[in-house]
Amino acid sequence: MARNAVFVVTLSAASTQTVTVNYETVPDTAMPPEDFTATSGTLTFAPGQTSKTVTVPVRTSDAGQPQETFSLVLSDPVDATIADGSGLCTLPGDVVVDVYLDRFNILYTALHEPANGYFGPPSGAKARTIPYHCPETLINEAPDYGHESVSETASFWVGLEAWKGALSNDWSGYAAAWSSIEANYIPSAANQPTGAYTPGSPATYQPEGDLPSAYPTLPNTGAPVGVDPLYAELQTTYGNGRMYLMHWLIDVDGVYGYHNGDGGETGVYINNYSRGLQESSFETVTHPSWEDFSFGSAYGYLPLFNKNQPIYPEAPFKYGPQWRYTAAPDAEARVVQHAYWAHKFAAAAGSASSVATQDAKAKKMGDYLRYALFDKYYRKIGDYTEAATSDAPYDSCHYLVSWYASWGGEIPATVGAEPTWGFRIGSSEAHQGYQAPDIAYFMATGGGGYTPQSPSAGDIWLGSLYRQIEMLRWLQSPEGPIAGGVSNSWKGRYETPTDGRQTARFYGMFYTYAPVWHDPPSNNWFGFQVWGLQRSADLLLEVADKTSALAVEIRPNLEILLDRFINWTLDHATLTEGGSYSLPSTLSWVSATKVSGQTATAPNLEGVYEYLPTLDWDGTGSYAAFWSASTVPNPSLHCSVVESGVDLGVAASLSRLLIEYAEAKRRMGKFTTAIPGGSHTAQDCYTLARELLDRTWTLFKDSKGLTREEDRADYTRFADPAYVPATFSGTMPNGDAIAAGATFISIRSFMEDDPDWPQIQAYLADPTPENVPTFTYHRFWAQAEYAMACAAMHHYFGDLVGAVA
Template identity: 45%
Template sequence: MRHRSWRRKAASAVAAFLVAAGLAAAPSSPAQAAVACEVTYQKTWDSGGGFGANITIRNIGDPLTGWTLTWTFAGNQRVTNMWNASHTQSAATVTATNAPYNGNLATGASVTVGFNGTYSGTNTNPTSFALNGVTCNGQQQQQALVVTPTSVAVPEGGTATFSVRLQAQPSANVTVTTTAGSGDSNLTVSAGATLTFTPSNWNTAQNVTLAAAEDADNANGARAFTVASSGLTSVTVNATEADNDSTQAQALVVTPTAVSVPEGSTAIYSVRLAAQPSGNVTVTSTAGTGDNDITVSSGASLTFTASNWNTAQNVTLAAAQDSDQANGTRPVTVAATGLTSVTVTATEIDDEAPANSYLTEFTTQYNKIKASASGYFSPEGIPYHSVETLLVEAPDHGHETTSEAFSYWLWLEAMYGRITENWAPFNNAWSVMEQYIIPSAAGQPGGQTTYNPNDPADYAPEFNQPSQYPAPLSSTVTAGQDPLANELQSTYGNRTMYAMHWLLDVDDVYGYGTGRTGAECGDNTQRVTYINTYQRGPQESVWETVPHPSCDTGRFGQSGGGGYPPLFVQGSTAGQWRYTAAPDADARAVQAAYWALTWATEQGNQSQISATVAKAAKMGDFLRYAMYDKYFKNPGCTSPSCPAGTGKSSSAYLLNWYFAWGGDIQNQWSWRIGSSHNHGGYQNPLAAWALSPAGPSALRPLSPTAGADWQQSLTRQVQFYTWLQSDEGAIAGGATNSWDGAYAAPPAGTPTFFGMAYDVDPVYHDPPSNQWFGFQAWGVQRLAELYYVTGNAQAKAVLDKWVAWALSETTLGSGSSYQIPNEMTWSGAPSASFSDPDGTPGPNPNLHVSVRNYTTDVGVAAALARTLIYYAAKEGNTTLGTQARTTAKGLLDRLLLLKDSRGVAVPETRADYNRFDDVWSSSNQQGLYIPSGYSGTMPNGDVIQPGSTFLSIRSFYEDDPDWPKVQEYLDGGEAPTFTYHRFWAQADFAMALADYGTFFPNG
């Protein structure tokens, strides 16, 4: 389902254009603070119909506690969106008012406002600005050194770089020198000690390279370097040697440290050592004072040796059946001689009935999911994608997992806290998420200290067929500026990204963790490994992927140490790492945190989850990368040479399909990219609202511009739903800023959304990305929550039409019989292009949808029910609200009749499993494509070469207990039928029960 991309980093230039306004001052009113100001207007891009600009206001008068800037365009320019201020426009006059976080402007302080706009004819810069009604004097931009970053880690025996440029265009050449100060003499300047900037290259970043000599100590020395130029303020860069001689300290690694034990059942946690011991280590688990129903039933004493120290061993806790309705707790101490002990908090999950039958069923379903016997969780406490292992869809194995599963787990535990007032499982879910699927600082070698926001990545086009890969890199296509990196570093003190990678091989089925030492990839885990699959354009289905490790050291893949990168990018080799975030999952985690905060606050328990909520706010801060074009190009890009973005001009303020980051293991280079493709089903306006100034303050991201970004995103997302709504009511595909993945020109007449072209199936085509009804239920459920929380009128208008359509396509039969839409067919397009930042898109009478077939899919039915529940809860007893409530109840009642020992499931016939042994064919461009000249092996010895198949590089599937059914099909028999228990589907069904039981306690 998800397409991902990596790009090797190299240098490129980003140019800016500066225009200063020369103006005269006017006297201020004597009854107010004396207002005096200087304004710099800097046009950042201009495509001939669209443009962007930054306006810097410097207060040279009395301190201000609020400000309003006005100016008048000379032509028909219109501002479409603005950041760091809110705006209105009347004819040619624009009024910009401070954001909540930048209204206080001290004497001498400055603030920069950025915007995108449209025009026709001549785009003349405005020549007069007024601050709080007082005309400002113009000022040329002040000269300064721009150094990024100012703190670098230099690996011992390696190098690291920082970049230097000038802030403004000089009138003559400027020489910049970097000299070493006192400190660790192993740290030296190896290149770039003297740099020259000219009036033509002043804004092109140049690199200074620092080196760290090998030594025998275990210290991480430091040294200050001074970057200086005559007449300018110098900048200090603090360099730290990253020593490679130290050994990891011994410790107990226990996961998770909070477990829920269903009454009458068991739960597990795992134990391993952090480092190889010199002799045997005995680890004991001892139950302390608390609920005596909870006991250690196995694993009370474990032995770790020099050979098995890194293999997780399980401790099983049991909860005896009792007659009370309490959820008792008991601490369990995990200890070993000479090591710091770890406390595991165990909570009994009571199975006595709560308030009504739907809440009772929630508890029953929750207990099934959490019971160790059900098999939803790994020994580490990680939710698998599914209980069953033979499953190929977005993940290519059932015991992989996704950031999607983690986000549903967090949401499930928030719902559990809502019902029980026990918030320990919610906190634990985030802790496990942080430990395993949010890459640690160590897991991002070098910490992206070499990342240059003015040159975020080299360009490589996407292609429509996997057989067109590997893609060439180009250093001639200019990427835009990344406006978030420096702000995030200033806020959090480092360059480390805080986002979930989308895919884990939990059981290390592929074997990328086998024999790993951890020195190169930041951990010692031999089971849970970061992997990736999709890399080769929209036609690459899961059946045509080559799985590969996210940290590629060259141990596997191409013979000779090339690894897997040569399959995807020309000239790329192993020795690099990369992670990819799925924004819908990160946004769902924020959504879950919002509800946890809401429900805990209602209980007076918000302090119990304050630390976790703060982490969700941090995730929301970094999630803003999902708003940006892949190469930070401006909206409306129709050729690789289109204008590169500056400031926030390249933001679509939507949630795109992915963002990614990485670098080389030696920290010579690093990169970040967004995605140019935006899908209607990925939007999350409830999360945008929660992260905006209108949401709860506890969820507010710390970066100064984040709140305004999310406020803008909220408006833009709701407009996107409206623009994509078909005449029947369903939400169409999306929009792209990079047609064909290569910034091509879309077909003539294609309608646009803020410059991005309508795309019926953005991102992937096999199968088409908007034929699955699940994206309808997922995306609109979030809109329904926004409507429930805020009463947003535009959201209601979309929901009224969508709910009526969804109800008309849903059938409730007798007994457990029901059907909902499955696959859809689309025709037509939105009626008109739209770019009004404050407006509402009109109807689309020529955009149509038809349902091609129907399904009983458990997860999608649950998501549909939840959408209808939130809509009905807000609508009350209106005709459509009553119908929505009745249909939601009908779906839940029928699903409850399909219960089994692990949850709720229905049989699925998998005709697509005939693709296990597809051989690539040039005639139909289907099958696993391996380019000529590539030859290598998977970790288990499976050969990767032209002619390989999905199965031949995954021969482990033939040992799966369910494989005979597939083999019979491949031999000419009937398509096999499976009954799957997907984690997200089981969790969503549980939450639908709790939603209904809470909103409608009388049934």
């Protein structure tokens, strides 16, 4: 690979005259021609120009070479004086960029080493085909057990294998990841038997509650529900009525004791969150997705969530065996994102045929992912009291990547019989961290040649591209981070708020600081900022040097979003003494007291006052003002940092964002110029990314991968009550009682056999600071993200071997 040292020569201010200056390379310990190419010439600055670059070819390999230096020296200026006439380039010797390739390979090998335990189940037909959330078992952070797998895990695995293919042209692991997705995450025909689904009546409205104690809730057959405009087209395109989306949570080892519709007892589809905004992961009752009444109560686990007959005579339906799955759309988005880059990498290497099969699968997944762009019950966006009709079915499309999409149906009484009912729903709430404008671009008409097969898919994704970028701009705080999101169904009940947010909406949708998840608030984790905006940086990199009308149109908008966030992030990232670092970890979007003109007039469910938007936006306002880099559309959406610290996964994700942003800016010729709104440069992003990667490797690498000791004061919540209504009485498959007074651990007694349980037990008995348990976790996604960041550093900055003068 060709490598160059790039020197930037800058005037202190623009001149009205033509300025010239001579330059020449001067050897030091590095000598031409073996270390660099002797270079000389004259730079000419036309009136108004302030910056020029000099590119010097350097040795293509540092293998076996010492660190050496040479300089570029300026002389003989005309109509200017020289303030600093020498720039130094350091050839690093046997390290720097190539070390990132080494780290990728080391982590890749560690993740695939069976003894390290990253894949399960340990035996059987599916042995070691599903990546665990982490090899360790006793953990609760959405997945409530380490040997569960989430669709997020699969999405990072696809990215890891895409980069493996890019670096070695070995696509076998990439094919294996996709095979696992189809075999384990996307329910098979046996696990989603389709039948009498009616797209004209896709679901029955079920109101949501604020607290678990509000459940079970009563279905309302009289509430308006719109039409599903995707079903017929998808069935025609792909020849069946099944969904091609991933269920979000899998019990890999089958530790709970449930089973799938095909009888499988490992790789079992399960769910936990199902009861309102404030249901913590410590308050859930984990239940099977294939609900055939084998476990729980006489009617399985359904009476925890829904009021049906015969327990509730006033209900419109009887309890019946059913299956239901839920997709977390940002996982599908990340899969498609990584598949697109695999497509590009393979094509560049002349190996496009190696990924052609997976290309088709990724496009298909993107086709079905459109369900996440619709209101939960297909009601009109902004006029949610009415259902969308067959005359205008896309009135229910908000074009944003929402929190989930869900589907299910009846389990037939006999194997092979056709179900008599089914449902499909989207979600009314869209979180900023789930947005994926990059895949919208890839799959849009004219957006990179990755359009799915369905006739309408390209146009819908094109509309989504614009709407997603608009929402991120509408939600950007003056500080830089992006506020929570929007909802077409306030509190999940299509209510109209009265606390002030009703006066400033986004295409009629209400602002919410924490979409869907309030314990803890879903937008307080800095990682969601990085996850979401990494996809915006991904798109900026894709369009950085494109000349199409679409690329030219969206590029400055992406820059406006990212520039403000990048400046804030660089201001808040600290490289600490001792070789570590500190990044924001917990953010706040609220005030403890009302702030006139900025916050809600009433406290929210958590008893605090949300900062609220001031701009009502439906796309008809002034685009010039909306996209001005000097303004923020909603200046009262304030963000503050509550806590900072070390999170290895977030540091890796941030590094990847910084690398792609820096490379995009470099392609636009803005690598060393100040980012608008601050004094930082894209080169600073590259430097910080390297520091984060280097410090993580130095301090937190062990024989399995990357880990650090974590204090888990939140593990007092193992004793939290898991609300069970008085009308319910049943047992978990292992016999644990599900009844009033049950706790998280009492219905998961198998965890008490875990070797790490004694320290949690001691903490529950004496919850004092000195008893806080500590754990070291090797989260799969964090390992994969770090490896991908190293691969990106090697791939994009393999030519940057010296200091930029």
